[in-house]
Amino acid sequence: MDRLTEDLLGLARIDRGTFEPRSIDELLQEVVSLVRYDFGQRKVEIRERYGEGLPLVAVKPDKLIQAFLNLLRNALEATPQGGRMEISAVARRTDDRMTGVSIRVTNTGSIIPEELREKIFEPFFTTKQEGTGLGLFFVQQIIQAHHGDIAVESDPSQGTTFEIILPAAEPSHAGATSDVG
Numbered sequence: 113m114d115r116l117t118e119d120l121l122g123l124a125r126i127d128r129g130t131f132e133p134r135s136i137d138e139l140l141q142e143v144v145s146l147v148r149y150d151f152g153q154r155k156v157e158i159r160e161r162y163g164e165g166l167p168l169v170a171v172k173p174d175k176l177i178q179a180f181l182n183l184l185r186n187a188l189e190a191t192p193q194g195g196r197m198e199i200s201a202v203a204r205r206t207d208d209r210m211t212g213v214s215i216r217v218t219n220t221g222s223i224i225p226e227e228l229r230e231k232i233f234e235p236f237f238t239t240k241q242e243g244t245g246l247g248l249f250f251v252q253q254i255i256q257a258h259h260g261d262i263a264v265e266s267d268p269s270q271g272t273t274f275e276i277i278l279p280a281a282e283p284s285h286a287g288a289t290s291d292v293g
């Protein structure tokens with residue numbers, strides 16, 4: 113099946129499935145192992161950083177995995193040989209409560225010009241020979257279905273970062289984290 117068909121089928125199924133509380137770092141590690149396999153031959157360093165005691169997030173796992181796969185694929189496709197990609201997740205706090213998780217996907221060596229930073233989320237916008245331009249459109253739909261937000265930053269010194277905010281399944285006291293680990 114080509115990627116376009118795969119994407120369109122995925123979009124048609126966006127409302128299917130049920131939400132379940134999941135540990136976001138475990139889900140991200142799963143996605144990273146998938147792209148490590150796909151991009152095994154590329155000389156790109158992949159780093160992961162996860163905060164301790166992250167709150168659970170209500171997710172449709174298949175959908176969210178698809179969204180992060182698209183983001184990580186984009187990042188790896190954009191990283192020059194010898195560059196670096198980093199995935200991190202930290203808790204977001206409001207007063208003394210953990211209200212969500214902030215996930216950042218960063219890669220070195222690519223810049224999205226300011227005038228394109230909204231366009232990249234439009235369906236069929238692509239700068240790639242073989243791209244469908246549906247990847248980020250899809251990511252945004254999936255994040256919105258999870259009541260989250262997505263934003264992009266890009267500059268020559270830092271590279272490109274997508275930040276995704278997802279609400280905690282149940283806001284908990286920031287002090288009430290596990291003391292294991």
Ligand SMILES: Nc1ncnc2c1ncn2[C@@H]1O[C@H](COP(=O)(O)OP(=O)(O)OP(=O)(O)O)[C@@H](O)[C@H]1O
Pocket residue numbers: 115182186187190219222223224232237238239240242243244245246247248249272
């Ligand atoms: N990490 C990144 N660095 C630089 N540009 C990016 C990055 N991620 C996305 N883009 C830009 O956003 C465009 C749209 O991305 P999107 O994932 O929607 O489609 P695509 O990657 O071009 O196609 P497909 O996802 O079907 O392979 C890309 O063509 C590229 O120009």
Ligand SMILES: [Mg+2]
Pocket residue numbers: 182185186247248
């Ligand atoms: Mg893409």
